[in-house]
Amino acid sequence: MYVNLEHISKRFDGFQAVREVSFGIRRGRLAALLGPSGSGKTTILRMIAGLEDPDSGDIRIDGLRVNDIEPSRRGIGFVFQNYALFRYMTVFDNIAFGLTIKKEKPGRIRERVGELLQLIGMSGLEKRYPAQLSGGQKQRVAFARALAPNPRLLLLDEPFAAIDAKVRRELRAWLREMIRSLGLTSIFVTHDQDEAIEVADEIIVTNQGRVEQMGSSLELYQSPATPFVVEFIGASTPVPEISALKGFDGTPPGAGGAVRPEFVSVYAPDEQVQYAHTEEAIVRSIAFRGDSLELGLTLKGLPLTAAYSLARAPLAVGDAVRLLIRHLYLFDGGQVRLLQNSAYGNGPSENFYSI
């Protein structure tokens, strides 16, 4: 592993921000620290950078323990949430800042800054001040400034938070391609699952100072390890009492779980249903989702969401439909188990992590 965190903990007066966090990231990978606000993700990033010191645990970069190394000597480029571009310096001076601190020769600085301006597609704008740039341009300059001293690891704190939604998509793609083509190991912090899924090779889901799960977006979606990941990644509806549902009546009473929209099959009132264990539900809302319809349903007072193909018999709000819950996630302590409806076999079978 290129970047390694081992049992990192951090406490701010009276508040445990990070608890016993360990993970590793391979060289050249682009990882996302994903979690709600207050989950410790930014603190983890800042500890890797050296802007905060962990109370315990080790941080290694390329095998070297960096805990006691000055932030600027860790070989890290950092892109701040609001970019922190120096307002009274031009674009050129901003990008050149790290190089002038290192006392590089003026010719070498000009060359490197020119290179970076070309890379970010902003040649000719080097005399502008940050206030004269758009949000996207500011982010590119912040990116170039972080890259200027040739870091071996790039850290980005909520890199898209300050940009309006329209430009954000474009910039995500740009940043992902840029980082991939440079082959630079990178970690970025985000609270937006779409952003993490679209940009990152690997996602580290954090919650209440802990790492809940680490994996590719597909792994997180298909085999969530904890109830939190089920709720945080993708859509799901909580089910407080699973044993009340037909086909899952063998589960221990009181156990809760969650259902994803694609786990539910909906049958129009006059449709033939081959399975037992279907339940009656009422259509409460119908929303068009491009390739399908999203149905809002209530089943014995329990609100559920289901996808419904456009090719099937049309439904109206208020219709009584039959539905079959094919699978669901059972929350068992901190664990998640995928259950299959007993209509598919005898009794509730337990198929772990396969749909």
Add this chain to the structure above:
Amino acid sequence: MRYRSRRGIPGFRLSLGLTVSFLSLMVLLPMLSIVILSSGLGPRGFWEAVSDPRVLAGYRVSFLCSLIAASLNSVFGLILAWVLVRYRFPGRRFIDGLIELPFALPTAVTGIALATLYSDKGWFGKPLAALGLRAAYSETGIILALTFITIPFVVRAVQPVLEQLDRSYEEAGRMLGASPPQIFRRVIFPEITPALLTGFGLSFARALGEYGSVVFIAGNMPFRTEIAPLLIMIKLEQFNYMEATAVALVMLAASFLIMFGINCIQSRASSFVRG
């Protein structure tokens, strides 16, 4: 006057009418009277009044002492603002609360207190006199008084800017390898410069016009420790209104120039901050 009312909010005519009439009576008319009266002096009379050696010496004393006082306050004001914003220590509220004393204490009280403090028999004047230094009744005394009354300007201009300065600027500098002195000089200082200059300008303008606190400690020796506002006062006591007005007009021009400069600094600064 053409206007465009923001739809619906009442009270436009009334509030604007009252404001304009009151300002005309209280500010515009008085200020015009000074211009009209000094024009009665004629260009030659005006020039003679303001180029009188004693008046020129008064301008020199006022400008130099104000400049030194404003500079002293810029240094200490910056330190005070920094300490109040960045450090937590016992006595911090005491310092913070006392900063505005010069605005609250009547200038005459300030004047006699400083004169007593720095006279040859005073708490500070005695040890200074033993060292052969004379504070009261000299330029030093004027500078001390002007420094005292302008202490709050720089502190209160810089303090909020430092408070609101995003820490990530410093962290960005730190990540890029800058040492604490480099971070201060290259990252923080440019951010607070507009506020510092504004505070300096306000101190300077206020010091130029100050009268009450200075006259007690200055000694008021013609050509040496006579400030320009005192000259206006002296001419008024001699009922020499024309010359007093001429001297005042030059002071007014200087004040407006300083105010104009402050406005330029602030609009330039806001062009960097916006967006």
Add this chain to the structure above:
Amino acid sequence: MHNKNNLWLPRLLIALSFAFVLLMLAAPLSVVLAEAFSSGWELYLKAVTDHYALRAAQLTVIATLSSVLLNVAFGLTAAWAVTRFSFRGKGLLTTLIDIPFAVSPVIAGLVFILLFGRLSPLHSFLDAYNLRIVFAVPGIVLVTIFVTLPFVAREIIPVLEARGTDEEQAAALMGAGFFRIFRRITFPHIRWALLYSLILCAARAMGEFGAVSVVSGHLRGKTNTLPLHVEILYSEYQFTAAFAVSSVLAAAAIAILVARNIVELAARKEKKSNVR
């Protein structure tokens, strides 16, 4: 932090700050009290309860109260006009409001002598009706109002500017009248700023010396304010009496500082609880 051991710089700066504040601010304040009581309580009480001192205090209170009241009225009206509407010449108007701060107090006094004194075209008119403004109480009140004019307006304008006009507009569309809008919507946002600026205004009005000195004529018991009384006592070498009267003004100054700090704390607290 990595520079844990580098505490010398903060310590040095804090020490410098304490030294500066003690020498420059606390020492002059202490000397006032020390000198005031240097000849004992009796002399102190005598100086403070002296007939002329009481008359001077009376005039100071009158001038301070008038300037505070006028400042509220003018400041709120001007701030309403400048921030709630857009019109041509707004820049000029705000510059006019600022002028008294840019003018030396001595010049402020001079201006009123020129306006109402012997040289003024108004003089014969005022004389005919036996109205005395300069070298009389009205002049003192007028210059005090002049030098304190910008206090409230300058404090309130930025606050209202930052607030925008949305809330007032919404209320106006719902049919609320001027007084209701002002009392229910605008006033709650500006009350701390108003109080704060009034405290500073009172401090300046109470202590004004240069401007008042020019228009007063220094008639004991008639046109003397407390600061002028201090000057007279001092120039007559009645130092103890001068400092005794000064100590009253200094006490008022301290009360003003305390009030200012309380208002600031209260405003901060409210701001914090509003954010939540």
